[in-house]
Amino acid sequence: MPSLDDATRGRILFGGDYNPEQWPEETWAEDVRLMKRAGVSSVTLGVFSWATIEPRPGAREFGWLDRLMELMDSNGIGVVLATPTASPPPWLGARHPETLPRDEDGRVVWWGSRQHFCPSSPVYRGYAAALTEDLAARYADHPALRMWHINNEYCTHCWCDATARHFRVWLRDRYGDLATLNEAWGTAFWSQRYDSWEEIIPPRRAQYMRNPGQALDFRRFTSDALLECYLAERDIVRRHSPRTPVTTNFMPLWIGQDAWAWAEHEDAVSVDVYPDPRDPQGGQLNALVGDMTRSQAKGPWMVMEQAAGAVNWRGVNHPKPYGLNRLWSLQSVARGADAICYFQWRASRQGAEKFHSGMVPHAGEEGRVFRETVRIGAELVLLGPEVAGTQVPAEIAVLHDWDSWWADQQDGRLSAHLDHAELVQAWHRALWESNLPTAFARPDHDLSGYRLVVLPHLYLLDDAAIENLTGYVAGGGTLVCGFLTGIADRDDRVREGGMDARLRALLGIGTLHEWWPLEPDESVACDGFRGRLWSEELELSTGEAVASYRDGELAGLPAVVRNGRAWYVSTLPDPAELRALLARIAGEAGAAPTVAGAPEGVEAVRRGGLLFLLNHGRATVTVPLPGRHHELLEDRPVAGAVELARFGVAVLRPLPE
């Protein structure tokens, strides 16, 4: 099987989405000049080119793309070639209205934007396959081709009748017979028993809360239906060029797509990452995406898209202050990225994203943003041979799982204010701020290599996952669980006792009397910290109350429980206290921070023998660093300490004493 290495060839890819069809051909030469000035080594072509290549059904206009592939190749720039199937031309919807999605209210989703296709539509799939076939046949052997990029940010949901038929096929595969489905969905409640497959529909607009089993399976189905679309196109390009790696770009922490499952089917895993430049946790979010994507990729991964400056889809779209683009780009490299790419090369002058930044801004070559582009490009050329293909070690795993997320975010929950992604981010933040290197894993993965496993919030755990966790602790591992762990089984059925009995035994909990969710603006005092979002009325068996509630109805009851190497945290401690708690537990488990005593806001990561120090703050700081190092970016020796300016980065190779 090919891999990302086949595309990077020992370098870090630098570049971005390139949409030359928006520009006259005379601009292309100018683009090449600027790309070379910026050290661009890779461009992604074709993402939104369907209507340009196939302006009417069956037509093929490849001439412009031939010229571009040639232009890139002759200038030493590799091409990530996209199947342009994410945005069908207007003619597809106009001639085949059944390819248009319908939302859960039955409203047609029209063309005029992008992603207006029903993933279950055979007509859409047919046109997409035919185009992919011809594209692959034409460019499979082109010397510029480095990688295939299938579609773009798969995210379409549809509730139409074709989807209903497809959903029934998926359900038949899953359940075999209706009795099993009725049992899994609990259709005895509210008289929802299905008597024939034809009665089953996607969870459409209803009078009140919808069946959670149906809703959960529709989430699973939709991820799988999109995966089918991906696989169909992947198989075509793979047939034509079996040695060229294939990817599709994820949106990180996005609920619609089970990235663990998808990553299994990719040669290279890529992601689009857009933290808000104003978000104080933006740097941590970038680290989290790196850790998660690297874990899904099981090694080096790609930043397929990020913004050189502002995006244009927030309420207020802030540019990146000088240095922040570089900081986050090098942070991604530190956390395993072998490709730093952008949407897009040149800011568009027209269309819906004309206020989304580009590597070349509206201000052009003289613009401040392009100066930073040039700087980053040069540094990646420098770092490439040092890091490309290397690993990022981690002794701690954070568990995350889409099934649980899907089951968790339904109607009729005890609190509408629990956000799965926010909880994962809160726990990862505690580790990140302590410079504790972290991977992500799914609860059924082999965890034996980790000293500590952190489970922020997995409401649904199937039997295999529970056995895996108890086995992990039995084997000497340390496990910390957040609240609402293991409440539901695979079918979202509440476990007897409100929490799985095996987990209760593991955590030393006898009876879980009641859940006590908190209001969004509420907190509860505990020994040594304040908890938010949640609390629980617990009666312990073998567990020990490490901290108890101090006020409210639960005063005196356990808040944090320890049962040997298994911990349970029944509320969400404030950030500093959660950090202290996890640092303590990690220490006991033998997991050490990358660098001890780094000033606040300084991130330290090791990759492939190098130590990256990254200053996320605006003040200059000094990082004490025992021994002698060589700093690569400025090519200078360092001893005892490193000074980092605002948004400063040092990449250090340890020197012998």
Added chain:
Amino acid sequence: MPSLDDATRGRILFGGDYNPEQWPEETWAEDVRLMKRAGVSSVTLGVFSWATIEPRPGAREFGWLDRLMELMDSNGIGVVLATPTASPPPWLGARHPETLPRDEDGRVVWWGSRQHFCPSSPVYRGYAAALTEDLAARYADHPALRMWHINNEYCTHCWCDATARHFRVWLRDRYGDLATLNEAWGTAFWSQRYDSWEEIIPPRRAQYMRNPGQALDFRRFTSDALLECYLAERDIVRRHSPRTPVTTNFMPLWIGQDAWAWAEHEDAVSVDVYPDPRDPQGGQLNALVGDMTRSQAKGPWMVMEQAAGAVNWRGVNHPKPYGLNRLWSLQSVARGADAICYFQWRASRQGAEKFHSGMVPHAGEEGRVFRETVRIGAELVLLGPEVAGTQVPAEIAVLHDWDSWWADQQDGRLSAHLDHAELVQAWHRALWESNLPTAFARPDHDLSGYRLVVLPHLYLLDDAAIENLTGYVAGGGTLVCGFLTGIADRDDRVREGGMDARLRALLGIGTLHEWWPLEPDESVACDGFRGRLWSEELELSTGEAVASYRDGELAGLPAVVRNGRAWYVSTLPDPAELRALLARIAGEAGAAPTVAGAPEGVEAVRRGGLLFLLNHGRATVTVPLPGRHHELLEDRPVAGAVELARFGVAVLRPLPE
């Protein structure tokens, strides 16, 4: 006619919705054991059993229900048997899409939840009647049967074409000819004159505000259309078992259903009541629902549903702290309830309501909630013979009327921040906090038995109501009116002068110059209090300004007006001041509090010769109580004072001196 007494048979019913079809039959035996432990005397079966009984059109699966009826009977547990017509099986919508409701935007409301039927659909009505017929025939004479429960929380609204046809029939009945309808709706405005009945539709999505007459009549029609559904099923079960009482469960203070009108057609009146355990006014809301339901029932009534702990449909769903379930249950008994029932017996492990509490929680028999269930059951067994069937006296009536509510909540009002239910609650609260026993009445009811009539906010008063009120005052009664009283006639036509002339004469108001609504966060100073929500520019005739506005544009103008025994309050005083005002007026009218000098938060109610004292606070309090009493729950004598712990209740029988 049968009555609630035929079901209670001298006891207080205790139990809840029981959905055994969700559980394997081995759980049924366990249920019976726990029911007996808890003193359960009544279960409601069948509410959501349509698909279980009729898994496909015309099928009948009664075996499981036969076994359950038998199981209940053999264990001395009575059955409230529901017609399962609230939640049709998937096959009904799949085979007869015309039975599915459409919302006012034309969107289909699909199956997958519950209540997905158009009440005007002949097909739905036909299937519902056939099933009701067979159910009634089978169980009419079963010894376990205590009561019929028709459908569940009738609340479906529909704007489809079948509804349009039905609406026209209803309108023909009401108006006879189109000219009368055009006059009633004021269709001369905005060119809305109807030239044929076929042009009339439900008030669907429109460009701007819709005709208020059409909207008001559609509210009336929908309540009546649902009532037709109820009556059709009631008539069937009554034919089979003329001596078994029939009920359907109301949602209290719910705008969609004119409970005054419906109660006329029920043998027993039942209600579902779910105050938020966190709401500081939760206890008062429970009292209000009791007072209102008792008034509709003209005597004892049923709590058909309440929650033993948390519900699962709020943003944050708080459990009930220990003692609160008992407090509110005994409060309902004090205010006339002869049945304390729950949704539901055993918390579901699947389905949309799996996080709604049950009498048996997820934690099972060991759970804290079940302990409170057992305690309540035992106390109800004790109290039953003392109170079942007895009355709750009241000298004060609060007026409430759905017609007025409907007319009040339309588009194009002077303030969108007036909430009819909140205003009713604000005025009831003032009386409740003073322990002034209160009934509810409609403005056209016989009021002669009351010393004081309180009219919080009846924007619409027809001529009969106005004559009734003026006659009441002429006959010696005392009347207090809140703002916006009697503005509109039966057709929502503004009365000449902006307020009915007869009312202005009664209240001593000459000219109502202008309404001055206040912003939600605004208040206006008056003599001795602050007013909120509203103010008015009044010129008095014979009335006396008891309090005047003190700031703003109305400074110096009357705020509270008295004209003999008739009072008008043109703003909403803050709670303490409204309480003081009503206490003063009640005192002058000769209406005395149940107990004088009770500490704040202590409710005192008399029922059937007993005095209930209920502590809604978390601190222990002492209630001075002249004379000697016997306390029934703890079976002990009490003299001079009673101590009540947090959420404590005392039930006292006066002893001769």
Added chain:
Amino acid sequence: MPSLDDATRGRILFGGDYNPEQWPEETWAEDVRLMKRAGVSSVTLGVFSWATIEPRPGAREFGWLDRLMELMDSNGIGVVLATPTASPPPWLGARHPETLPRDEDGRVVWWGSRQHFCPSSPVYRGYAAALTEDLAARYADHPALRMWHINNEYCTHCWCDATARHFRVWLRDRYGDLATLNEAWGTAFWSQRYDSWEEIIPPRRAQYMRNPGQALDFRRFTSDALLECYLAERDIVRRHSPRTPVTTNFMPLWIGQDAWAWAEHEDAVSVDVYPDPRDPQGGQLNALVGDMTRSQAKGPWMVMEQAAGAVNWRGVNHPKPYGLNRLWSLQSVARGADAICYFQWRASRQGAEKFHSGMVPHAGEEGRVFRETVRIGAELVLLGPEVAGTQVPAEIAVLHDWDSWWADQQDGRLSAHLDHAELVQAWHRALWESNLPTAFARPDHDLSGYRLVVLPHLYLLDDAAIENLTGYVAGGGTLVCGFLTGIADRDDRVREGGMDARLRALLGIGTLHEWWPLEPDESVACDGFRGRLWSEELELSTGEAVASYRDGELAGLPAVVRNGRAWYVSTLPDPAELRALLARIAGEAGAAPTVAGAPEGVEAVRRGGLLFLLNHGRATVTVPLPGRHHELLEDRPVAGAVELARFGVAVLRPLPE
């Protein structure tokens, strides 16, 4: 061509919408009595009379209108006769559902309110034309007729298939061929290239942001489609009565209708103006509407609708305190109005607007509101001969343009918190508070007559506009531009460099590096003021930084730039500072305030040789006024100073020294 003078005949029209079809004929006589008491000289008939005149297709019921026209004429009251085409009768939608609009989600907009017609529907247009024809033929020569009023507040939008067909015709006219359209809309982005005209649809519900070119053209098209409706009816009435002026009433600062373009086709320009009585800027908004409407009318204009008291479409609808209606009415006269009319004469007792105030309130003749009506009427009789037909001089122009507004308010902007109308209002406020007389103009108008041109925010400027502005400055004019000026060309294509190069040269800006929008609650310190909403990273060429940013990422960079007589303000200064800045620039440009040293809240305007002084405050103030004047309203001499009570107005004729 006829003009407003043909209707006013040397007076100020006073009156309002009169809907007598809502009332029995006996009320008509009472109306006439009160109209004469109030000095009413003009009523608008027929606005919502379609169903009354044509109760069924083709019928004509003119008798009632004949009687009314006669009644008005015999009492000396002129009639503004409306074509009643804004609100079709129910039968039109019922018989021709294709005349009903569909919204962008495809939902039908039903009858039951008003304005439920698709402006592209040939059936609607046909019925409207036929009725207009008959109405015009019947009343063209009636002595009561003073003016034609076409339709009412044209505002309907529609996304139906008929609209799609019509849109395509409009696009063919604009672009000629598809290649040009594809280029203008930038359809190369997101694969949106159109291959045939039939593929083009209105911008309906889509998965993500829609094409901005398509959306902008749909705005243009909709304004034009409504204009076609207007022109069709205007041409009919003009054919029948070529000497009677024609108008249609605008909603001011309303995004849906390009009032500049429409005004070209009206004989008299009229507007509906409804400031919130509670809005502290209500008086300024009234002034702005006056300035804008006068500029569109190129002279005297009409207040076609305002409210005597409260409206009924806000969340809380406040009445007008005594004196405010008079203040704003005389303010409109001061700013050029020759007609002061209301919606409506008598408050309705039924229908959706029964809580909208009338000149005769619900309280009737005795109501406080009617007393003010009488007072205003008498004063207008007095002022009419002095001011009717005279001009309001202004040396400053504020630029405003619908094309730019439309382009500005699309999805995918850098900040969703920029409101075009609010920005225009903020800049106008600065001038109004300084009593600097102001007109409005479009950027392509002849500006040579103004000493100062203020451009608050014109994101889109076509080449002609840019040449006009540079020519204006070259010719000696002074220009001040707010931020985001001239970013896009006529097709909403971002100008190279992010801002047009000619404008950058004019303003002395070399490079516009990045836009830095601010959060809604954020501000940035600058030299001498705080800026809100926006900031920019600028590099100057010939410009001079008059003020710089003082904190944040832009500290030290220019905030306010001056390049000779051209100014650029890259943020929004707080009101007092923007006022000071514009007062300084106006002073340098030689534009003087109407009255120097007026107390805060006092507005001074000159019209036709008279000086109006208006006190918008609640405190009595003294305005120093050199020389001798005669005050017309109280008929008294004034020397040295004028005292104005709360909401007081003085109208002064200068006397020789």
